[in-house]
Amino acid sequence: MKNLNLQTKAQNTWCPGCFNFVILWAFQEAIRELIKERKLQKKNLVVVTGIGCHGKIYDYLDLNGFYTLHGRVIPTAVGIKLGNPELTVVGFGGDGDTFAEGIAHFLHACNTNPDITMLVHDNQVFALTTGQMTPTTEKEYKGPSSPEGKKTNPINPITLALAAGASFVARSSATHKQHLKRILKEAIVHKGFSFVDILQPCITFHNTAPYLSKRIYDLKKERYNPRNFDLAFQKALEWNYSLDQKSRIPIGIFYKKRRETFEEGFFQLKKPWYQVQRKVNYRKLFHH
């Protein structure tokens, strides 16, 4: 199974040394292991990607997939899941994609809990368009759209997801590949909306690798309990996405809870709606 081939022949156009290669590796390994453990079937797996450097992962994965519009990963993924709830649907978005243009979808998914996984390549910039600030970029950042420095504080996607009711909230980092693989596996098997914010230094426009590697620590090593919501919120506030010198950055699962999914809430029908044969009565429809 080790050699289950998930590669494609597409030419890879990420920058040499890009941390997206680590995300690609971790995802492929996670999928291979889940298939081996019989928790997943390749034919039932669908990936959805946004537009940006992250979106290219679609080209490098030999899986069913959908390259969607910028900011629209979540509604596309939810649509696929509703069309056939037997599928495992994994979305890949950028921080620009998910927290700028796609923020409304993100908050509603946290709230309504569709059984999909959302992986955000959070490099804290719009990378493909050459390094403009995004909602998670630190204050004072100078880039093409903020030559005088960004004026506002970054948003914290972890506290945001918790406040909006997400049932699985995690952070990992492309600088910690084994950790990332483990978290991806847990996110994919969780039933409900699973959100993983993956710190992904953009080595060309926003190289946070030296900053992150000195400050990251694994929640698991602290015997942290991800079932305590108050504690999760406290931990999430430990790092606010600024690049200040004093911070420690927790990675791992902040919060996890099993609750009814969006699809399970469709209770009106006796059998799954996608198996219901709808016969339209045209006579009744047009003659009354």
Ligand SMILES: Cc1ncc(C[n+]2csc(CCOP(=O)(O)OP(=O)(O)O)c2C)c(N)n1
């Ligand atoms: C609707 C729409 N708005 C804006 C764009 C322009 N655009 C293409 S890629 C991109 C940046 C993507 O940044 P991010 O989502 O953070 O992904 P990254 O490139 O960093 O992986 C933008 C703004 C677009 N293609 N479509």
